[in-house]
Amino acid sequence: xxxxxxxxxxxxxxxxxxxxxxxxxxxxxxxxxxxxxxVLRSSVAHGRIAALDASAALKCPGVHAVITAKDMPGxxxxxxxxxxxLPEFKPYEQPVLAHDKVRYVGEPVAVVLAExxxxxxxxxxxxxxxxxxxxxxxxxxxxxxxxxxxxEATGTNRSLVFHARKGDADAAFRDAPYTRRERFSTGRHxxxxxxxxxxxxxxxxxxxxxxxxxxxxxxxxxxxxxAKQIGLPETAIDMIENDVGGGYxxxxxxxxxxxxxxxxxxxxxxxxxxxxxxxxxxxxxxxAREAAADIELACARxxxxxxxxxxxxxxxxxxxxxxxxxxxxNVCQFLAGPYRVPHVKVDSHLWMTNKTPVGTYRGPGxxxxxxxxxxxxxxxxxxLGIDRVEFRRRNLVTQAEQPYPIADVQPTDAKDKxxxxxxxxxxxxxxxxxxxxxxxxxxxRLIDGRYHGLGVSCFIEGGAAGPKxxxxxxxxxxxxxxxYLGTTSVGQGVETxxxxxxxxxxxxxxxxxxxxxxxxxxxxxxxxGAYHSRxxxxxxxxxxxxxxxxHTAIRAAGAKRLGCDASTxxxxxxxxxxPDGRSFPLSDLAGxxxxxxxxxxxxxxxxxxHAVHVAVDPKLGRIEIVDYVVVQDVGRxxxxxxxxxxxxxxxxxxxxxxxxxxxQYDDDGQFLTGSLADYxxxxxxxxxxxxxxxxxxxxxxNNPLGAKGAGEGGIIATGGALANAVAHALAPLxxxxxxxxxxxxxxxxxxxxxxx
Amino acid sequence: MxxxxxxxxxxxxxxxxxxxxxxxxxxxxxxLTGTHVGCEHGVCGACTVLVDGKAVRSCLMLAVQAxxxxxxxxxxxxxxxxxxxxxxxxxxHHALQCGFCTPGMITTAHALxxxxxxxxxxxxxxxxxxxxxxxxGYVSIVEAVLDARAAYKGGTS
Numbered sequence: 001x002x003x004x005x006x007x008x009x010x011x012x013x014x015x016x017x018x019x020x021x022x023x024x025x026x027x028x029x030x031x032x033x034x035x036x037x038x039v040l041r042s043s044v045a046h047g048r049i050a051a052l053d054a055s056a057a058l059k060c061p062g063v064h065a066v067i068t069a070k071d072m073p074g075x076x077x078x079x080x081x082x083x084x085x086l087p088e089f090k091p092y093e094q095p096v097l098a099h100d101k102v103r104y105v106g107e108p109v110a111v112v113l114a115e116x117x118x119x120x121x122x123x124x125x126x127x128x129x130x131x132x133x134x135x136x137x138x139x140x141x142x143x144x145x146x147x148x149x150x151x152e153a154t155g156t157n158r159s160l161v162f163h164a165r166k167g168d169a170d171a172a173f174r175d176a177p178y179t180r181r182e183r184f185s186t187g188r189h190x191x192x193x194x195x196x197x198x199x200x201x202x203x204x205x206x207x208x209x210x211x212x213x214x215x216x217x218x219x220x221x222x223x224x225x226x227a228k229q230i231g232l233p234e235t236a237i238d239m240i241e242n243d244v245g246g247g248y249x250x251x252x253x254x255x256x257x258x259x260x261x262x263x264x265x266x267x268x269x270x271x272x273x274x275x276x277x278x279x280x281x282x283x284x285x286x287x288a289r290e291a292a293a294d295i296e297l298a299c300a301r302x303x304x305x306x307x308x309x310x311x312x313x314x315x316x317x318x319x320x321x322x323x324x325x326x327x328x329x330n331v332c333q334f335l336a337g338p339y340r341v342p343h344v345k346v347d348s349h350l351w352m353t354n355k356t357p358v359g360t361y362r363g364p365g366x367x368x369x370x371x372x373x374x375x376x377x378x379x380x381x382x383x384l385g386i387d388r389v390e391f392r393r394r395n396l397v398t399q400a401e402q403p404y405p406i407a408d409v410q411p412t413d414a415k416d417k418x419x420x421x422x423x424x425x426x427x428x429x430x431x432x433x434x435x436x437x438x439x440x441x442x443x444x445r446l447i448d449g450r451y452h453g454l455g456v457s458c459f460i461e462g463g464a465a466g467p468k469x470x471x472x473x474x475x476x477x478x479x480x481x482x483x484y485l486g487t488t489s490v491g492q493g494v495e496t497x498x499x500x501x502x503x504x505x506x507x508x509x510x511x512x513x514x515x516x517x518x519x520x521x522x523x524x525x526x527x528x529g530a531y532h533s534r535x536x537x538x539x540x541x542x543x544x545x546x547x548x549x550x551h552t553a554i555r556a557a558g559a560k561r562l563g564c565d566a567s568t569x570x571x572x573x574x575x576x577x578x579p580d581g582r583s584f585p586l587s588d589l590a591g592x593x594x595x596x597x598x599x600x601x602x603x604x605x606x607x608x609x610h611a612v613h614v615a616v617d618p619k620l621g622r623i624e625i626v627d628y629v630v631v632q633d634v635g636r637x638x639x640x641x642x643x644x645x646x647x648x649x650x651x652x653x654x655x656x657x658x659x660x661x662x663x664q665y666d667d668d669g670q671f672l673t674g675s676l677a678d679y680x681x682x683x684x685x686x687x688x689x690x691x692x693x694x695x696x697x698x699x700x701x702n703n704p705l706g707a708k709g710a711g712e713g714g715i716i717a718t719g720g721a722l723a724n725a726v727a728h729a730l731a732p733l734x735x736x737x738x739x740x741x742x743x744x745x746x747x748x749x750x751x752x753x754x755x756x
Numbered sequence: 757m758x759x760x761x762x763x764x765x766x767x768x769x770x771x772x773x774x775x776x777x778x779x780x781x782x783x784x785x786x787x788l789t790g791t792h793v794g795c796e797h798g799v800c801g802a803c804t805v806l807v808d809g810k811a812v813r814s815c816l817m818l819a820v821q822a823x824x825x826x827x828x829x830x831x832x833x834x835x836x837x838x839x840x841x842x843x844x845x846x847x848x849h850h851a852l853q854c855g856f857c858t859p860g861m862i863t864t865a866h867a868l869x870x871x872x873x874x875x876x877x878x879x880x881x882x883x884x885x886x887x888x889x890x891x892x893g894y895v896s897i898v899e900a901v902l903d904a905r906a907a908y909k910g911g912t913s
Contacts, residue, residue, distance in 0.1 A: 676800060684881045
């Protein structure tokens with residue numbers, strides 16, 4: 001039976017429970033004897049803890065304990081970095097509770113355990129916390145002065161500088177016929193998940209075992225951290241992945257609460273649950289994106305790019321968190337985007353500030369760098385008198401140049417090459433889809449009170465981070481199969497996609513893939529999780545390997561039972577048979593299982609182009625999306641229905657970041673956007689006209705599926721495309737957007753300044 | 757104090773503190789965890805339930821205010837077997853990913869289509885703009901709701 005489930009737009013399995021209110025998210029869990037935790041957080045951005053007295057809180061009704069740093073006599077554990085764990089970052093890692101200084105509004109100081117959330121919150125008010133304020137650093141420009149230091153011992157607020165290097169950029173600039181230097185900036189966003197974070201921990205004192213529900217994204221790695229911090233063997237901890245209400249890079253990293261709640265459960269020997277409220281979520285979950293660029297492009301007179309150099313300053317917040325350096329690395333490594341840039345010299349500076357620490361958010365560093373470069377390209381093309389479409393065409397990497405090397409980044413081992421693709425093909429298709437040629441004449445025209453403009457932006461998306469992934473197959477009692485995965489679900493449709501891959505690999509009807517289990521630490525020997533658009537590629541390739549091992553195991557079992565050579569055993573539907581025609585049902589092998597892995601250090605690079613037609617109201621500063629098209633080549637699409645969902649969903653997230661979202665602080669480091677009425681997300685009426693086209697022209701040469709990670713391309717080019725469109729709409733007024741988000745007031749400012 | 761109301765066709769009597777929200781009462785006292793809490797300040801719409809047929813944010817309503825009302829949650833809109841036409845349309849159009857906002861989308865869309873089975877795309881977008889979704893970008897949700905209109909014409913579903 002030759003299946004073609006891979007490539008089919010199949011409806012999702014998980015929808016049946018989600019649509020009927022039968023999903024099970026961590027806050028839905030309830031167990032006997034459950035206590036509820038709430039976290040006391042610093043209301044001061046920078047200061048010394050002078051006094052912390054919980055005695056009054058302990059007397060409040062229903063309160064069982066208040067946990068502070070004093071309850072950790074062995075020292076307050078520090079959360080290590082997961083990605084780029086460089087020694088330089090060590091002094092900047094976050095303790096699970098503040099005990100000496102507080103460094104951002106929202107930093108955990110104590111945990112109250114009580115009979116209900118309401119009683120715990122009542123008691124929180126009774127904790128006396130005195131903080132002597134220190135001068136706060138609320139932006140990178142203040143951090144640079146090093147007048148006030150977050151970490152006095154290091155003597156600087158700059159935790160590191162990443163150096164992206166290729167060729168000899170300075171020499172190229174010396175000889176270049178044309179150079180242009182510009183400054184740009186992006187706002188502070190975060191991967192807001194609709195489900196706030198939560199953890200439920202159960203300690204079994206008799207067996208010394210810990211069960212932690214609410215795990216997400218990288219449960220195996222988080223188990224390693226927790227085991228070390230809490231002093232248990234890894235095998236004594238089960239991390240349970242429930243339904244997860246969104247990830248986007250932010251959910252599932254190891255946060256202070258991922259230690260505090262298990263610690264509390266063991267401390268009090270009762271199950272403990274914590275669910276954050278939205279205000280906490282806004283100030284506690286990883287922030288991202290805020291960066292300022294001062295970059296320069298060198299070109300020949302015909303528009304050929306010669307070199308790229310400059311500095312990017314990243315506002316890191318108060319600590320280096322698990323994946324906090326990824327954005328700052330990517331922003332310099334991928335600044336050149338999908339273009340042929342022979343010489344690169346970009347420094348990315350990591351500045352510590354008194355704000356919520358940063359981590360990754362979908363397209364980390366890529367959204368920012370795309371905006372910086374794509375805006376600069378439009379400015380350069382205009383100055384050279386070259387059409388911006390022609391300029392891009394001339395510089396996009398061709399398939400003949402693949403694998404195309406990109407800048408190395410020090411001090412990491414980041415050396416990489418793009419894998420495959422004719423980037424111009426996606427570009428041309430996108431222009432065609434949006435009708436660029438016919439619409440180009442609208443640019444800058446005022447029609448019915450609104451200026452029309454077109455913008456285009458080309459992107460590259462990295463995926464499939466190594467080192468490895470694991471998958472396992474098992475025969476069920478009824479002869480159906482179960483799939484077990486080391487990768488995780490954050491809502492992207494893992495159960496459906498892996499059922500498709502398994503059914504094709506096993507050559508069975510898809511309903512014989514009974515279950516797809518994922519995420520929890522007891523399913524496979526080791527797992528790596530869902531980040532860097534890696535689940536489908538890495539997990540899917542591991543599943544293909546598991547299938548080989550599984551078939552070998554079935555044949556071996558068949559040979560033994562049928563008394564023949566394993567190579568002659570056939571697996572035919574739900575029967576195992578030998579050439580003599582003797583057979584037995586597969587269900588006789590219930591429990592037979594085989595694991596497989598896929599190891600790979602070659603990243604996948606999907607690519608494409610965004611084009612957008614906007615109409616800008618100069619009086620209201622409102623940007624309307626008239627049409628928006630993404631063309632993305634993904635190598636191979638496992639499920640076009642869910643893939644398009646990823647792309648369109650990411651576009652709207654990106655437009656939110658380009659137009660609405662910004663986590664604001666005042667000069668004292670006080671957090672100003674603590675509700676969804678302040679931090680504005682896109683709604684159903686904001687960005688209606690969006691389309692995407694998926695192509696599969698250049699399969700990835702580095703994995704057996706030929707697939708490329710594709711969950712982030714939809715967000716990466718939104719800022720660049722949108723800002724370019726606004727620039728061209730407002731060209732008659734000479735407006736050049738250099739800063740995101742383009743909120744109505746910022747657009748109005750761009751318009752107003754030029755009118756005077 | 758006691759709150760007496762009807763949930764999904766069943767009469768309930770719950771001992772609650774006056775400050776308990778209807779959302780928390782449904783989730784933690786009545787164990788109807790299909791209703792989700794996403795912001796607790798009335799912006800995200802994940803907790804939307806039907807109170808006497810109207811779409812209401814259960815995080816902005818106290819349990820005691822439901823006294824004497826008929827409350828329907830996402831569980832009450834569902835069938836034991838299979839999906840309702842609205843739910844099937846959501847599945848067909850891939851109008852959900854992580855599923856967290858979905859119960860609020862379903863209850864809101866059900867209330868809309870029950871009253872206005874002829875609504876157009878702009879109206880769907882206007883009404884759904886009170887429910888935040890971070891995964892889908894809304895395009896597929898709007899398509900799903902429009903596609904489900906036929907099932908509501910003639911007062912069924």
